[in-house]
Amino acid sequence: MIRKEKNMSLWMLAWPIFLEMLLQFLLGATDTLMVSHVSDDAVAVIGISTQLFNAVNILFAAVASGAGILVAQKLGARKEEEARIVSIMGLKICIGIGAALSVLLAFGAEPIANLLQLSEELQPLGKTYISIVGGGMVFMAAMVVLSTVIRNTGDTRSPMYAAIGINVIHVLMNYAFIHGVVGFPAWGLTGVALSTTISRIIGTIILVVIFRKSFQKRFSWTDIRIFDRPLFRETMKLSWPLGVGMSSWCFTQLVIFTFIAILGSKELTARTYMNTLESFCFLVGFSIAMAGQIRIAHLHGSGKDQVAYWSAYRVMWIGLSLVLVNTLLLYGFGNEALKLFTSDSEIVSLGVSLLAVNLLLQPAKMLNMALGNALNAVGETRFNMMVGLVSMWVIAVGLSYCLGIWMHWGLYGIYAAMILDELLRGVLVLFRWRAKKFIVKSDAKEELKNATMVF
Template identity: 25%
Template sequence: MNATIAFMTSPDLINDPIPKLLTRLAVPVGTGFFFNTMFNVVDTFYGGLISTRALAALSLSFPLFFIILAIGAGTSMGATALIGHALGSDQREEAELFAAQAVSFGVIHALFMTVGGLAAAPALFRLMGASGDYLDLALAYMDVIIAGTVFFVANYLLNAMLNASGDTKSFRNFLVAGCFLNMALDPWFMYGGVGVPALGIRGIALATVVVQAVGNVYLLGRVRRTGLLSGRSWQLLMPRREPFRRLFGQGIPASMNMLTVSLGIFVITWFAGRFGKEVVAAYGIGTRIEQIVLLPAFGLNVAVLSLVAQNFGAGKLRRVRETLTRALRAGLLLMTGGTTLVFAAAEPLMKLFTADPLVVAHGVTFLRVEALLLGAYVILYMNNSALQGLQRPAFALWIGLFRQIIAPVPIFWLLALVLGWGPPGIWWGFFLVTWSAAIVSVLYTRRVLRLATEEADAAIMQNGGNGSPP
């Protein structure tokens, strides 16, 4: 009864109009991502107040931090797909089982990441060139973050349950409040006071972990209102082989796909570094601008996953196709504006971040090529989310490997070095790779949807023609 009452306040993902649902789900996500970006800006600002070396230590820590985020986000996507499918199939007990098992799955993985991360961090930082005080600062920050891994992963999984239920506002609320809480905690923990010693860079890390822990409490309360984690669910926490296998099968490909992004950044940075630090700086600034412009697409990304998962579970493939089509139209329309803005305002946008004329010049070239790629990102994100909702997660991993590592290395080498195009060869090489990946994603998703429709039609025929068209 309580679960039913709780769900009355959530949107009906398998019956409400798709355009209304896309807006209702996507807007809170985009807003939340914006404040999450601001969260990182705040940490960067306070790191710079400590010293330039501390700021560099924060940057050095990003690849390791990203691994934690990638594992958490990938597992979250897998859990959303499985829980959403169960809810759409009206298999309430199965949804509760996956929710409880996702908690156990996440905690176990977080413990492994904590132990492994603490052991491996010193060697990894040395591999990236850190030594002396620089290494000490990086470890001082990252050891605290790694120790708090379980809080990060828990928030991702609690959000997966909310997304599967059609609630994207709760996580937005956490990200907005967390940003402001972080603004208060960073200086307090850094400089000390009111019973807290001055912690320096450790204080920035501790503030982040405390915000995540507070988020655990808030999001757990929101999940309990859905009924997915009830008193009965706590009895389901003991790890079970089949749910773990399915969570692994859905979540790990998504996590690995996100990890290919960090490898792709390394590849681009390596080639850019051959042309000087100004090119690397231009790339770093340009990607920050690009991420802000893409915020609406991130919101649609989550909306598509939630809608496709539930409607696929309910056997409503027509609504699955409508979700993907409308999300693509909305995303491409929004990115048309983004393309125009970035292409026309590339120079003033770069000058917001740097006064170095060489960095600005390289950044303008990068942004104008990237402006022509915004539509390709929308196509990739929407199709990958649809495939995740259709429980076909492996494609995103393979296409990620193709566009981040396999194709860029020879193409960048050919265009930038052999043909002598220089830095523009890197940008145009990424243009070719990304658009080719986007086209392949469209063709593959259409094939998956066609086969799913044929299977549903065959099932109806076997039942003597009873049932509605998918």
């Protein structure tokens, strides 16, 4: 059913997203914590492999994001059947891409592990983990598009409930597969990979059941044949810049991780632990930004552009406040938190020294995320893409190498480059939003429509 306007408020959308993201964060932290009891080498493999999976996920995540934005806009304009068709096409495309990636990762794990610059002692673990988790990428593709579409209909609670069930199952399987309980062998890192893939299969089944009830007209298997060329063009118009931008971010992160791998396994492990802890910093802010994108897309679709414009600033200030509080909390308790993951004093010392730098990184990320998502919501995905391509490759990657490797600043130089990249992109999207280009375009379209009607 179509969501009522009262359910499209920022907080009503945000709190289920927050709980879902919190569960995902806890799942990632639990994974890292459980694997840390196996070895620090296993943690390093998960860290760099996650960057790889994030990069390949982009192909279907971009289609899902474009479809989700268009679904929200169509529902805002009270065009539910068009929204439903967009969601079905997005699902078919993502599953196709996910299936192709699954085959590639399952059978190409060895050369991929070599490309990631994994050290000789990490190679066997890397091949196993990449082949198993990568082989189930099609289920990740299905989960991404299904949860994205469901959220953009205004139903942010159902993906949250699904996440609860999936995470509980995953943690239980992790424990059983890693340590060998309830009759299972002690598989270690292989057990984590199997647990991840099985959880995603179960998650896909749950989300398909929810998706079938997301629109007034139920999904049926005959809908697989649906294809609407104009709506496909609209979806791709939003999706391809998102795909390029998101791919750019993930591949730059992957390149930066290879720089860190060059520094050494301790630096790579420390960065993996920091990734887990940093997720806590912007968890609430990210949820607010995602909720803001859904709300702004609905408002833009319904023609309420001035309300959408000011909503973005509310999202930005709320997000910045929450991120700053969370970052300060992490700064205060980070030492104890890191000791939960490892007893290696060198890794703990390195991680603690980066917590102060994190006070600058996370607010810059929040500024970029809040207003960047707002621009995506109103269809300005190309601007974000162009800004991201230049800044991420020149500043984030280029400076990371210069400061971190060439000038021997190590992780501190890499963090400095990431801060400058996030800050530059944040300032540029702020100026773009203040220009109100999307309102000017909407007014021009309305004037053209009125003139045509008069004629």
